[in-house]
Amino acid sequence: MTSATTLDRSAGAAGSGPVLDARGVHKSFGHLEVLQGIDLQIAKGETVVILGPSGSGKSTFLRCINLLETLDAGRIQVGGRDVGYEVRKGRLHELAPAELARRRADIGMVFQHFNLFPHLNVLQNIIEGPVGVRGQNRAEAIRTAQSLLERVGLSGREKSYPRQLSGGQQQRVAIARALAMQPQLMLFDEPTSALDPELVGEVLATMRDLANEGLTMAVVTHEISFAREAADRVVFMDKGVIVEQGPPAQVLDNPQHERTKAFLARFL
Amino acid sequence: MTVTATTGSQQAVTQDPPELDVKDASRRPHPWRWIGAGVVLVLLAMLVNMLITNENFEWDVVFAWLTAESIMKGLGVTLLLTVIAMVIGIVLGVLLAVCRLSANPLLSSTANAYIWFFRGTPTLVQLIFFYNLSALMPEISLGIPFGPEFVVFETNTLITPMLAAILGLGLNEGAYMAEIVRGGLLSVDHGQREAGAAIGMTDRRIMRRIVLPQAMRFIVPPTGNQVISMVKATALVSVIALADLLYTVQAIYNRTFETIPMLIVACVWYLIITSILYVVQSRIENHYSRGDRHQRTSFWDFLRIRPKGRPTPPAVTEGVTA
Ligand SMILES: Nc1ncnc2c1ncn2[C@@H]1O[C@H](COP(=O)(O)OP(=O)(O)OP(=O)(O)O)[C@@H](O)[C@H]1O
Numbered sequence: 001m002t003s004a005t006t007l008d009r010s011a012g013a014a015g016s017g018p019v020l021d022a023r024g025v026h027k028s029f030g031h032l033e034v035l036q037g038i039d040l041q042i043a044k045g046e047t048v049v050i051l052g053p054s055g056s057g058k059s060t061f062l063r064c065i066n067l068l069e070t071l072d073a074g075r076i077q078v079g080g081r082d083v084g085y086e087v088r089k090g091r092l093h094e095l096a097p098a099e100l101a102r103r104r105a106d107i108g109m110v111f112q113h114f115n116l117f118p119h120l121n122v123l124q125n126i127i128e129g130p131v132g133v134r135g136q137n138r139a140e141a142i143r144t145a146q147s148l149l150e151r152v153g154l155s156g157r158e159k160s161y162p163r164q165l166s167g168g169q170q171q172r173v174a175i176a177r178a179l180a181m182q183p184q185l186m187l188f189d190e191p192t193s194a195l196d197p198e199l200v201g202e203v204l205a206t207m208r209d210l211a212n213e214g215l216t217m218a219v220v221t222h223e224i225s226f227a228r229e230a231a232d233r234v235v236f237m238d239k240g241v242i243v244e245q246g247p248p249a250q251v252l253d254n255p256q257h258e259r260t261k262a263f264l265a266r267f268l
Numbered sequence: 269m270t271v272t273a274t275t276g277s278q279q280a281v282t283q284d285p286p287e288l289d290v291k292d293a294s295r296r297p298h299p300w301r302w303i304g305a306g307v308v309l310v311l312l313a314m315l316v317n318m319l320i321t322n323e324n325f326e327w328d329v330v331f332a333w334l335t336a337e338s339i340m341k342g343l344g345v346t347l348l349l350t351v352i353a354m355v356i357g358i359v360l361g362v363l364l365a366v367c368r369l370s371a372n373p374l375l376s377s378t379a380n381a382y383i384w385f386f387r388g389t390p391t392l393v394q395l396i397f398f399y400n401l402s403a404l405m406p407e408i409s410l411g412i413p414f415g416p417e418f419v420v421f422e423t424n425t426l427i428t429p430m431l432a433a434i435l436g437l438g439l440n441e442g443a444y445m446a447e448i449v450r451g452g453l454l455s456v457d458h459g460q461r462e463a464g465a466a467i468g469m470t471d472r473r474i475m476r477r478i479v480l481p482q483a484m485r486f487i488v489p490p491t492g493n494q495v496i497s498m499v500k501a502t503a504l505v506s507v508i509a510l511a512d513l514l515y516t517v518q519a520i521y522n523r524t525f526e527t528i529p530m531l532i533v534a535c536v537w538y539l540i541i542t543s544i545l546y547v548v549q550s551r552i553e554n555h556y557s558r559g560d561r562h563q564r565t566s567f568w569d570f571l572r573i574r575p576k577g578r579p580t581p582p583a584v585t586e587g588v589t590a
């Protein structure tokens with residue numbers, strides 16, 4: 001597999017600290033406080049699955065990590081750097097948009113509804129970031145894209161347009177598009193919940209491979225089986241706080257909190 | 269002979285075609301379509317007859333002038349004006365639409381005010397206004413606001429009829445194009461911007477590479493209409509003595525009193541231009557709407573005549589799931 005060439009970019013940047021370091025993250029929409037102080041660290045190579053009922057703030061938290069939403073209070077660092085800020089004279093200063101975009105490029109995101117670019121074919125979708133944003137050599141980017149497509153099981157579909165692919169195939173292309181930026185951290189926001197049941201498996205299999213290859217991932221999902229098999233740690237969120245976390249066996253089979261028990265009971 | 273699946277589990281291997289087949293069904297008669305087509309034909313014949321036999325059309329005069337040099341010059345001015353005004357209109361329209369959708373309240377309200385003013389006043393009035401700008405500002409100067417002036421222009425010499433026409437039509441067009449572009453931009457799902465941002469694209473790059481290309485499908489058809497309207501709107505500039513097609517024709521019939529044939533000359537050219545534009549527009553539209561084209565009914569299908577041996581066209585299905 002080609003994982004070694006495409007994944008090991010994070011090694012230097014992250015140093016020895018955690019890839020994700022979120023502390024005291026608060027976020028409100030109007031009067032609704034969606035995140036009420038989230039603390040979460042993710043080590044390099046770790047796969048963390050975030051569970052929680054609808055409206056508990058899981059998506060909002062993921063979106064705060066790559067600053068699709070700005071946070072109201074707290075601090076989020078990825079690879080030891082603030083995503084949207086820089087430290088000058090002991091204070092945080094907002095970054096210029098171009099610099100923010102550059103830092104976002106180090107964080108991959110996979111969306112519930114794929115959000116592939118429908119006017120670009122599969123190959124163009126994947127190389128848009130490497131070539132257009134990073135200024136990588138086109139031929140090299142195409143080679144990387146082809147090996148990524150092979151990895152997600154879609155060799156030979158370079159010329160297809162997104163609407164010619166099934167949902168599961170589109171989501172795997174979206175994963176390849178995110179991986180093409182060689183991110184330090186991958187965020188998945190319910191990557192299988194827009195899929196027909198028979199297509200869920202292929203996407204989860206791809207994600208399981210990535211987890212085994214040592215990609216650092218934060219995955220919001222309702223697929224308990226994925227959490228059990230692929231997660232190093234399971235985090236349970238409710239009403240804007242982390243209620244409990246730990247190894248899958250502990251959180252899923254022996255939950256300590258009432259809210260976790262009530263939530264998991266629905267999946268039995 | 270006919271193998272039918274009698275047992276539920278056993279599948280028939282081959283099946284003969286059904287005894288009765290819809291392809292041999294007799295078509296329902298549509299007498300009213302025939303009567304309607306007949307009426308239209310009679311009216312058409314009457315129209316052609318009148319065009320030929322009524323001598324007041326003076327077709328010989330029409331053909332004598334159709335490609336005269338002065339007419340060609342006027343046509344050139346009309347075309348040039350259409351192109352320049354549309355280019356200004358489209359560029360301005362994109363800028364105004366982006367401003368209007370921007371989060372910056374200063375930008376969006378400025379764009380709003382612009383659109384409000386230029387859509388809310390007649391184009392003709394705007395044209396005359398720019399033509400008479402010197403009455404309002406005798407001099408136009410470049411310099412520091414409220415400070416020293418570097419260059420001073422005499423407004424009367426600066427604003428030629430051509431410039432007044434370009435300003436009047438182009439600035440006005442910008443307001444209409446802004447609304448068209450805005451509609452197109454709003455039609456693109458917000459997730460597209462987020463996906464672009466997530467791979468590190470800047471807002472400008474997202475607009476250029478992701479949003480605008482997708483918005484084109486919704487922008488092109490109404491823009492085609494605008495171009496065709498613009499060809500005809502340029503006729504307004506004859507009021508400010510710019511020698512476009514209509515003004516040239518008017519100048520001629522004021523001398524020769526061949527009013528009707530000269531107006532026909534103008535109409536023939538306007539029709540030729542708009543017809544060409546119509547074809548171009550259809551081509552561009554087809555390009556941007558690949559995959560969801562609608563089957564058109566041909567005239568013969570409308571009359572329900574299906575020539576023997578001609579199969580019914582298969583429905584266009586593109587974008588099939590592989
Ligand atoms: N842009 C927004 N404006 C206002 N309210 C929002 C916005 N985005 C999210 N919310 C609200 O914040 C709360 C948390 O939303 P969030 O999408 O983070 O939940 P979630 O845990 O991802 O839920 P789900 O499992 O349904 O996706 C919800 O009540 C939602 O209505």
Ligand SMILES: [Mg+2]
Nearest residue numbers: 058059060190
């Ligand atoms: Mg969500």
